[in-house]
Amino acid sequence: MLSKNEIKYIQSLGHKKRRDEERLFLMEGSKMVAELLEHYPSQIVRLYATETFYEQHPAAKQIQQHHIVSDDELTRISQLQTPNQALALVHYFSEQEIEPPSAEWILALDGIRDPGNMGTIIRLADWFGIRTIICSPDCADIYNPKVVQATMGSIMRVAVAEKELDAFLANQQLPVVGAMLGGKELSSFEFPKAGILVIGNESNGIREDVISLLTDKLMIPRFGEAESLNAAIATSIFLWELKRE
Incomplete structure (x- = not known):
């Protein structure tokens, strides 16, 4: 069960000031989180998902801080009107110095x-x-x-x-x-x-x-x-x- 402080912390990442302080953002939805797991698993700091999601995506259990949550808990931490199975706390992607390529x-x-x-x-x-x-x-x-x-x-x-x-x-x-x-x-x-x-x-x-x-x-x-x-x-x-x- 998620603590009140944990719920409050996750909700706080809906605000830019807190995101910038923590260098973390929220990614939600089974499709996007599954894609993140497949290609950028090291970006995930914490994962909150339903039992159904973990059954469909066994690799999710390899995330060190992974949590099984109920539909009600997912609703409480979600920024969406209709939460969808999974929510991840994700590191900001590294911002590299960008120079326009000569052929693009x-x-x-x-x-x-x-x-x-x-x-x-x-x-x-x-x-x-x-x-x-x-x-x-x-x-x-x-x-x-x-x-x-x-x-x-x-x-x-x-x-x-x-x-x-x-x-x-x-x-x-x-x-x-x-x-x-x-x-x-x-x-x-x-x-x-x-x-x-x-x-x-x-x-x-x-x-x-x-x-x-x-x-x-x-x-x-x-x-x-x-x-x-x-x-x-x-x-x-x-x-x-x-x-x-």
């Missing part, structure tokens, strides 16, 4: 604040084979439980680093392409083999000091009356065009 595209996010959008964009990057994302400091925390959940495991495979975008982009030799209204039509642009794609804030787009560093401004043509596109949807269209080239 990377994604730069300028003020993406919605956790759902952030998680979905990480998942999209994984789908389209983008291995690196640079985030401005005001982006949603990638270890926010809502972000982690929306990535559906892609947080394990995509390197994400926080940097001041203007300083980072000013030192790059690669093309810097920005998604913004009033730019050149996306379908008419020939993407080079490598570059940096900038996606702006959900409401305000790319900030002025970053716009000045763009080599190309591109837009998705509008055929209806909607004022704008969701940032994650816009990202998916840009990445499809980029990879289609």
